[in-house]
Amino acid sequence: MKSRNVALIILLVVLADQALKVYIKTHFLLGDSHNVVGNWFQLYFVENEGMAYGWKFGGQAGKILLTLFRLAAVIFGVWYLGSIIKKKYHKGFIICAALIFAGALGNLIDSMFYGLLFEESYPGHLAAMFPKQGYASFLHGKVVDMLYFPIIHDVHFPKWVPVWGGDEFTFFRPIFNLADASISTGVIAILIFQKRFFKQVDNKPYDTVETNAVVNDDVQVL
Numbered sequence: 001m002k003s004r005n006v007a008l009i010i011l012l013v014v015l016a017d018q019a020l021k022v023y024i025k026t027h028f029l030l031g032d033s034h035n036v037v038g039n040w041f042q043l044y045f046v047e048n049e050g051m052a053y054g055w056k057f058g059g060q061a062g063k064i065l066l067t068l069f070r071l072a073a074v075i076f077g078v079w080y081l082g083s084i085i086k087k088k089y090h091k092g093f094i095i096c097a098a099l100i101f102a103g104a105l106g107n108l109i110d111s112m113f114y115g116l117l118f119e120e121s122y123p124g125h126l127a128a129m130f131p132k133q134g135y136a137s138f139l140h141g142k143v144v145d146m147l148y149f150p151i152i153h154d155v156h157f158p159k160w161v162p163v164w165g166g167d168e169f170t171f172f173r174p175i176f177n178l179a180d181a182s183i184s185t186g187v188i189a190i191l192i193f194q195k196r197f198f199k200q201v202d203n204k205p206y207d208t209v210e211t212n213a214v215v216n217d218d219v220q221v222l
Helices: 003-027 059-086 091-117 178-197
Strands: 033-037 041-048 143-148 152-156 168-171
Touching: 003 041, 003 059, 003 091, 003 143, 003 178, 059 091, 091 143, 091 178, 143 178
Parallel strands: none
Antiparallel strands: 033 041, 041 143, 152 168
């Protein structure tokens, strides 16, 4: 697979991810939701300082560590993608690696620059882009999430269920973005098709033995 094709996949994912994030950030109030298909697919604007799907990691110190980890992963990803392209790995595996890389890059952009590029979002205030002063410093930006699929909702656990008895149950509860979806798609596809992606081809040459013996129809081979 050619490097330019991989670069195009990454570019398309990052552009789509960032375009949707910028639109949501500048057109939705924090906590706003709008139905896209029925009420089981919504655009629901939230921000998080942690990992994919809104999971958090260790406060502000954890935020810095996570952003730096993402940066290191993206730098490593550039080298790794070049390596597997050069070694002509399976096309499907290269595409999956490109999707994971694109997702990591998309969320890294939020973490590194959104604090500088946008005003703070909160209920009742629509954030503007390119303000005189952003809401956070470099590396402290929040990741914008908006994709919400509450396929099963407005139901409650039976009261006899331990711990969650009587609580509301929603599936699928996490809110995520296109970058998260890109990472998940790449990882899941690798897990499903790993045998095909990493199929071993036996290129070991067979040993030959030279002999002066005559082989013809009269010779019995045991």
